Amino acid sequence: AQSVSQHNHHVILSEAASLELGCNYSYGGTVNLFWYVQYPGQHLQLLLKYFSGDPLVKGIKGFEAEFIKSKFSFNLRKPSVQWSDTAEYFCAVYPYGGGADGLTFGKGTHLIIQP
Amino acid sequence: IAGITQAPTSQILAAGRRMTLRCTQDMRHNAMYWYRQDLGLGLRLIHYSNTAGTTGKGEVPDGYSVSRANTDDFPLTLASAVPSQTSVYFCASSPGQSLNEQFFGPGTRLTVL
Numbered sequence: 031a032q033s034v035s036q037h038n039h040h041v042i043l044s045e046a047a048s049l050e051l052g053c054n055y056s057y058g059g060t061v062n063l064f065w066y067v068q069y070p071g072q073h074l075q076l077l078l079k080y081f082s083g084d085p086l087v088k089g090i091k092g093f094e095a096e097f098i099k100s101k102f103s104f105n106l107r108k109p110s111v112q113w114s115d116t117a118e119y120f121c122a123v124y125p126y127g128g129g130a131d132g133l134t135f136g137k138g139t140h141l142i143i144q145p
Numbered sequence: 146i147a148g149i150t151q152a153p154t155s156q157i158l159a160a161g162r163r164m165t166l167r168c169t170q171d172m173r174h175n176a177m178y179w180y181r182q183d184l185g186l187g188l189r190l191i192h193y194s195n196t197a198g199t200t201g202k203g204e205v206p207d208g209y210s211v212s213r214a215n216t217d218d219f220p221l222t223l224a225s226a227v228p229s230q231t232s233v234y235f236c237a238s239s240p241g242q243s244l245n246e247q248f249f250g251p252g253t254r255l256t257v258l
Contacts, residue, residue, distance in 0.1 A: 074249040
């Protein structure tokens with residue numbers, strides 16, 4: 031079965047620092063890739079997605095992610111974080127032909143931005 | 146436009162009781178999903194439905210059942226709740242399998258004592 035690994039479970043940064051959250055998946059076929067964000071007490075919201083084409087995708091709130099097929103990675107980046115970016119971030123994969131429909135999520139990265 | 150609504154918002158339930166979590170979407174999406182979110186485990190798929198009248202099992206289906214009588218509603222039933230089912234439950238929908246960006250509801254926080 032496919033799996034998604036998020037390497038950093040907890041990240042603490044100061045405002046204006048640069049951010050990179052790692053995500054690797056284990057499926058060798060065609061995939062769709064997503065990053066979701068969950069602000070405290072709220073439901074998941076889509077940050078960005080990759081279906082095909084340009085492997086560098088831009089999302090909301092200044093976030094971007096790069097799909098590197100050879101590394102099975104889809105890392106999330108933001109050049110300068112804000113206090114309001116404090117949230118839980120989830121990487122997710124949809125593997126075509128990979129079994130049960132639905133997304134496979136990583137375990138999440140809890141990001142805390144200190145003022 | 147409400148998107149996806151879930152009810153109840155939260156519930157405390159005695160072990161052994163039957164409970165149905167409700168999910169309704171107004172986007173006419175074909176596919177719907179149920180996930181549970183547990184600390185340190187992320188979200189795990191319980192059941193899904195690609196279209197009205199069909200359902201399938203996800204990663205953690207035991208102890209749960211679903212039905213999809215129409216496009217809009219996708220209830221999740223716990224026939225006899227156990228404490229390990231204490232979790233936050235999220236319903237999601239997407240336009241279809243090949244358009245699988247998923248939209249999430251606000252969640253139901255369930256505590257089984």
